[in-house]
Amino acid sequence: MRVTLKIWRQKGRQDKGALVAYKLNNVTPDMSFLEMLDLLNLELARKGEDVVAFDHDCREGICGSCSSYINGRAHGPLRGVAACQLHMRSFKDGDTIVVEPWRAKAFHVIKDMVVDRTPLDRIIQAGGYVSVKTGGTPDGNAIPVPKPIAEEAFEAAACIGCGACVAACKNASAMLFVAAKVSQLALLPQGRAEARDRVLNMVAQMDKEGFGACSNTYACEAECPKQVSVSHIARMNRELIKAKLA
Numbered sequence: 662m663r664v665t666l667k668i669w670r671q672k673g674r675q676d677k678g679a680l681v682a683y684k685l686n687n688v689t690p691d692m693s694f695l696e697m698l699d700l701l702n703l704e705l706a707r708k709g710e711d712v713v714a715f716d717h718d719c720r721e722g723i724c725g726s727c728s729s730y731i732n733g734r735a736h737g738p739l740r741g742v743a744a745c746q747l748h749m750r751s752f753k754d755g756d757t758i759v760v761e762p763w764r765a766k767a768f769h770v771i772k773d774m775v776v777d778r779t780p781l782d783r784i785i786q787a788g789g790y791v792s793v794k795t796g797g798t799p800d801g802n803a804i805p806v807p808k809p810i811a812e813e814a815f816e817a818a819a820c821i822g823c824g825a826c827v828a829a830c831k832n833a834s835a836m837l838f839v840a841a842k843v844s845q846l847a848l849l850p851q852g853r854a855e856a857r858d859r860v861l862n863m864v865a866q867m868d869k870e871g872f873g874a875c876s877n878t879y880a881c882e883a884e885c886p887k888q889v890s891v892s893h894i895a896r897m898n899r900e901l902i903k904a905k906l907a
């Protein structure tokens with residue numbers, strides 16, 4: 662396959678940045694999207710040019726590192742997959758593929774495709790955990806949890822913190838991410854003890870970081886690689902109202 666890549670190149674936060682075109686001739690349909698970028702970087706390195714910086718780690722949809730906006734879609738054209746799980750067979754020979762970083766007020770570009778997603782880490786630090794001294798590992802069935810509740814909590818826990826929901830939202834809202842983290846713990850008995858402070862602190866941190874309000878367009882759910890449901894946003898809002906009235 663031959664493809665033309667138009668990739669966002671930006672040296673740093675203060676640099677204006679621009680799309681730069683590259684032609685690649687030796688792409689195979691079975692290459693992953695990130696392997697195709699590796700091939701580009703190999704060619705750039707051989708020519709002594711600056712390679713494209715892009716985030717990646719597990720390359721199997723688990724870590725949430727990869728974060729490319731591909732042809733105007735967060736993580737590319739397929740639903741329910743991260744960019745690292747996308748393969749070149751999803752494109753046609755001769756295609757032009759536009760690759761950009763997440764664009765959001767709260768995520769500034771560090772270099773090329775790499776953006777600073779530490780605002781999401783600070784939201785987790787504000788309350789996305791259970792702060793009890795757990796002692797030894799309890800038996801799996803020591804605290805019974807009804808199966809439908811466990812499954813809903815598990816769906817929320819599938820969030821990999823990639824930030825695609827923020828990038829896809831026209832308000833650059835982080836509501837789906839924060840809701841997944843709040844909901845996962847609010848649903849389980851282990852998370853109830855700190856539920857009030859958790860939702861108040863995480864939402865306050867989300868606002869402090871400069872994320873926008875929910876746009877109610879459901880673009881976040883549509884582009885989420887783990888298909889986290891917007892119903893978790895409704896739960897977070899209920900948790901927030903309860904916490905403010907308590």
Ligand code: SF4
Binds near residue numbers: 821825
């Ligand atoms: S909710 Fe989905 S899109 Fe948002 S950070 Fe989590 S996995 Fe990524």
Ligand code: FES
Binds near residue numbers: 726
């Ligand atoms: S590289 Fe880990 S989710 Fe894509």
